[in-house]
Amino acid sequence: MGSCWSCCGEHKIEEERLTGENKKKNVGWRIFSYKELHVATNAFSEDNKLGEGGFGSVYWGRTSDGLQIAVKKLKAMSSKAEMEFAVEVEVLGRVRHNNLLGLRGYCAGADQRLIVYDYMPNLSLLSHLHGQFAADMHLTWKRRMNIIIKSAEGLMYLHHEVTPHIIHRDIKASNVLLDSEFEPLVADFGFAKLIPDGVSHMTTRVKGTLGYLAPEYAMWGKVSESCDVYSFGVLMLEIVTGRKPIEKLAGGIKRTIAEWAEELIGRGRWRELGDPRMRGELDEGELRRVVGVAGLCVQSEGERRPCMRDVVAMLKGVVGIGIDQGTSYNDDDGDGDGDESGGFGVFGAMEETYYGRRVDAKKGNGF
Numbered sequence: 585m586g587s588c589w590s591c592c593g594e595h596k597i598e599e600e601r602l603t604g605e606n607k608k609k610n611v612g613w614r615i616f617s618y619k620e621l622h623v624a625t626n627a628f629s630e631d632n633k634l635g636e637g638g639f640g641s642v643y644w645g646r647t648s649d650g651l652q653i654a655v656k657k658l659k660a661m662s663s664k665a666e667m668e669f670a671v672e673v674e675v676l677g678r679v680r681h682n683n684l685l686g687l688r689g690y691c692a693g694a695d696q697r698l699i700v701y702d703y704m705p706n707l708s709l710l711s712h713l714h715g716q717f718a719a720d721m722h723l724t725w726k727r728r729m730n731i732i733i734k735s736a737e738g739l740m741y742l743h744h745e746v747t748p749h750i751i752h753r754d755i756k757a758s759n760v761l762l763d764s765e766f767e768p769l770v771a772d773f774g775f776a777k778l779i780p781d782g783v784s785h786m787t788t789r790v791k792g793t794l795g796y797l798a799p800e801y802a803m804w805g806k807v808s809e810s811c812d813v814y815s816f817g818v819l820m821l822e823i824v825t826g827r828k829p830i831e832k833l834a835g836g837i838k839r840t841i842a843e844w845a846e847e848l849i850g851r852g853r854w855r856e857l858g859d860p861r862m863r864g865e866l867d868e869g870e871l872r873r874v875v876g877v878a879g880l881c882v883q884s885e886g887e888r889r890p891c892m893r894d895v896v897a898m899l900k901g902v903v904g905i906g907i908d909q910g911t912s913y914n915d916d917d918g919d920g921d922g923d924e925s926g927g928f929g930v931f932g933a934m935e936e937t938y939y940g941r942r943v944d945a946k947k948g949n950g951f
């Protein structure tokens with residue numbers, strides 16, 4: 585075992601293995617031998633390959649006792665990959681939540697690092713929004729709302745309930761997996777960093793995926809929970825609209841999903857925000873609520889974004905977000921772009937209510 589691996593706390597993990605439990609789903613985890621995983625995945629054959637990410641390929645497999653698994657085989661054993669492995673195992677060992685994909689096991693041979701998860705038969709949200717299942721339209725409005733709320737609860741758990749708190753750092757559609765009932769499980773804690781108590785943010789090398797990155801993270805590598813909130817805001821918009829986080833327009837111009845949404849909202853065309861594949865079968869009140877919360881999440885200033893606890897409360901309607909339905913578009917300067925808040929302009933009015941006080945975003949004197 586490499587040094588990073590050892591420093592990650594072998595004892596701790598062994599402890600977790602013994603006490604580890606997820607009573608509801610009966611998830612405990614164990615160490616797999618390389619041979620066992622080799623057999624289960626048909627020698628990591630191309631036919632078994634579910635996909636490929638930044639740190640390696642993922643293969644479908646079946647163990648000798650019939651369990652369907654997904655095996656992430658980390659690429660080369662660079663020190664970087666080894667660190668990823670150590671981080672992921674350490675973090676996964678701590679996580680127990682119905683909407684977070686926990687660890688089923690791992691294999692750490694002399695030159696191999698593999699992570700074993702439960703196989704999620706409906707693969708990732710990405711495959712349903714933009715991939716091989718996009719045309720099948722399994723994602724009804726009800727399912728989309730459920731996916732949004734439950735993933736938010738998973739993130740809330742990482743941010744507020746695990747000690748020390750965990751920042752995911754790579755929230756995106758391919759990292760939300762769907763079980764046979766389309767229940768969401770947020771996956772991939774390989775990028776996560778454990779945040780010691782009392783530390784509000786850390787400066788670190790930027791990881792993550794373009795389109796989902798909070799500006800302060802992309803530009804200065806400043807990481808905090810609010811970076812996940814930003815990514816989650818983008819993801820919510822993606823789920824309700826079925827659009828990609830960034831689209832390329834003619835002439836190489838790029839438009840973010842928030843910019844696109846803002847334009848429609850500005851013209852009061854809320855219903856058109858809904859993924860056309862739903863053929864209008866959606867709850868407009870809920871759509872406005874989700875988009876409203878997403879707008880708060882994608883504000884350019886991290887301090888103005890809500891925390892995940894508030895995001896969950898607002899999504900469930902426990903706390904209002906003050907959407908003045910259809911008229912919240914704020915275009916004080918009359919230039920037609922509605923961008924008065926320095927972020928997602930349409931949300932000027934919502935911010936005011938959310939924070940419970942008048943915020944003059946233009947002058948920046950609210951905070």
Ligand SMILES: Nc1ncnc2c1ncn2[C@@H]1O[C@H](COP(=O)(O)OP(=O)(O)OP(=O)(O)O)[C@@H](O)[C@H]1O
Nearest residue numbers: 634635636637638639642654701702703704708758
């Ligand atoms: N447990 C699983 N069950 C089913 N499919 C999975 C499982 N884990 C991963 N996948 C799929 O395998 C593919 C590769 O996943 P992987 O996490 O390696 O890459 P990624 O999510 O695209 O990028 P990143 O490296 O940034 O996480 C993805 O399409 C993912 O949805």
Ligand SMILES: [Mg+2]
Nearest residue numbers: 637758759772
């Ligand atoms: Mg992934």
